[in-house]
Amino acid sequence: MKAILTLLTAGLLLAKLQAAGGQEQTLNLPKSIEAGSAFSIEHSGGGEGTLYIIGPSQVLKRDVKAEGAVYFPARSLYDAGHYIVILTQASGTKSGSFDVAPISAPDKLSFFANPSRLPIGVKNGITGAVYVFDAYGNLITAPTAVSFELTSPTGGIQKDHATTSIGRAWTEMDSTSQQGSGKFVAQVGELKSERIIRQVPGDPCTLKMNAQQAGQQVQLQTEPVRDCSGNAIPDGTIVTFTETYAGGQSTVDVPLKRDVAQVKLPLHSGAKFTVASGVVLGNQIGWQK
Amino acid sequence: MKMLRRSAIAGVWFAMASGLVTAQPAVQVDASQVQGPRQLEEQTKTAAIRGYLKSWQSMSGAFEQNRIDLLDADFVGAAKEKMADTIGEQIKLGIQTRYQDRSHHIQFVFYSPEGLSIELIDQVEYDVQIIDHGKPISTVPTSARYIVVMTPSETQWSVRVMQADSPGNRSTGI
Numbered sequence: 512m513k514a515i516l517t518l519l520t521a522g523l524l525l526a527k528l529q530a531a532g533g534q535e536q537t538l539n540l541p542k543s544i545e546a547g548s549a550f551s552i553e554h555s556g557g558g559e560g561t562l563y564i565i566g567p568s569q570v571l572k573r574d575v576k577a578e579g580a581v582y583f584p585a586r587s588l589y590d591a592g593h594y595i596v597i598l599t600q601a602s603g604t605k606s607g608s609f610d611v612a613p614i615s616a617p618d619k620l621s622f623f624a625n626p627s628r629l630p631i632g633v634k635n636g637i638t639g640a641v642y643v644f645d646a647y648g649n650l651i652t653a654p655t656a657v658s659f660e661l662t663s664p665t666g667g668i669q670k671d672h673a674t675t676s677i678g679r680a681w682t683e684m685d686s687t688s689q690q691g692s693g694k695f696v697a698q699v700g701e702l703k704s705e706r707i708i709r710q711v712p713g714d715p716c717t718l719k720m721n722a723q724q725a726g727q728q729v730q731l732q733t734e735p736v737r738d739c740s741g742n743a744i745p746d747g748t749i750v751t752f753t754e755t756y757a758g759g760q761s762t763v764d765v766p767l768k769r770d771v772a773q774v775k776l777p778l779h780s781g782a783k784f785t786v787a788s789g790v791v792l793g794n795q796i797g798w799q800k
Numbered sequence: 801m802k803m804l805r806r807s808a809i810a811g812v813w814f815a816m817a818s819g820l821v822t823a824q825p826a827v828q829v830d831a832s833q834v835q836g837p838r839q840l841e842e843q844t845k846t847a848a849i850r851g852y853l854k855s856w857q858s859m860s861g862a863f864e865q866n867r868i869d870l871l872d873a874d875f876v877g878a879a880k881e882k883m884a885d886t887i888g889e890q891i892k893l894g895i896q897t898r899y900q901d902r903s904h905h906i907q908f909v910f911y912s913p914e915g916l917s918i919e920l921i922d923q924v925e926y927d928v929q930i931i932d933h934g935k936p937i938s939t940v941p942t943s944a945r946y947i948v949v950m951t952p953s954e955t956q957w958s959v960r961v962m963q964a965d966s967p968g969n970r971s972t973g974i
Binding site for chain 1: 921
């Protein structure tokens with residue numbers, strides 16, 4: 512009985528001593544906050560110390576009093592991510608962590624569009640990927656509606672809609688049938704990002720030449736060269752004229768000038784003339800002197 | 801999204817090739833859920849992983865030594881700017897931090913159609929040590945899911961966005 516009483520007394524004394532020495536050290540953290548919002552971290556026990564909030568995108572350090580709450584006003588912590596919190600006091604160290612989430616309002620788009628120049632009429636020839644960021648440059652990972660729009664030089668519009676997945680969305684579109692500059696736009700709400708896509712004529716659709724004698728030569732001239740949508744092929748595009756005759760062949764490369772190419776070749780009896788540009792073969796003309 | 805292209809599962813364990821004395825993290829890679837119309841070629845995948853793992857080394861060195869220049873090789877754009885700001889803050893506060901990655905579970909989730917960006921998520925286990933005016937304060941083991949966007953630079957894939965994700969913010973299925 513005496514031994515039990517001694518033990519009880521010793522236990523009570525120890526409890527009293529612990530109470531006098533200080534409370535249990537606690538650290539209450541928010542689980543998650545929105546970027547840029549005000550928050551507080553409560554702590555008790557352990558005396559004065561230092562509070563660290565550590566992440567790759569931001570670090571904060573505050574002196575803390577014996578107990579209470581440390582207030583962080585709005586815009587103290589604005590980079591989304593995972594933060595480690597460490598409270599060091601004379602009695603020891605306590606740690607925890609919390610997350611900072613992006614705000615949901617988009618503020619900036621990062622729009623990758625490719626290519627900047629391509630032939631007309633290419634199916635899925637234009638691609639775009641967009642990443643959506645908030646005002647603090649955080650990638651907004653919550654699903655967000657994005658619209659894509661490609662405007663042709665004549666005002667025709669192709670549209671596509673997507674919802675972001677982990678901050679990004681993408682699309683593919685056909686180049687239009689008209690040459691010229693097209694606007695490629697990614698839009699989230701009122702927020703837009705625009706790229707210019709230059710669409711140039713494709714290969715010649717058909718190639719036709721005429722021949723006319725000019726003294727001892729033959730003048731060959733193409734009809735205006737167009738692509739299959741009727742767009743003029745750019746000046747400088749090479750047209751190849753070939754003359755084949757008994758015992759020989761002559762080939763001349765001529766750049767298009769104002770939609771046509773022309774050349775004079777020596778006249779040989781029984782010669783055959785052909786014309787080509789790229790992979791497109793034109794008509795053939797036989798000539799008898 | 802128009803289509804989901806699944807490439808073969810590549811559950812590959814990589815050993816980081818580096819001359820550092822520090823322990824190498826275990827790395828697991830999964831490229832079975834890449835979205836986008838463009839095929840993620842093996843060489844591209846390997847180059848992106850190499851660049852990403854190297855960026856952890858650069859980040860660790862930069863934060864430990866408070867040297868912004870160590871970020872130059874592996875970070876670009878917003879990621880580099882934010883980390884450079886953090887190092888500036890660390891210098892002002894007299895602290896250093898040491899990030900030691902222990903394991904990565906990298907999942908490729910997007911290869912943009914024009915080939916100009918790769919997005920991956922990484923469930924990473926790492927330790928963070930805080931040193932205040934030369935005195936080690938604490939080392940905290942932690943785990944976080946990072947969302948990473950990489951873009952090609954002159955000779956490698958560089959990190960443009962590196963952001964830990966909140967569990968409540970995650971899309972379903974990822």
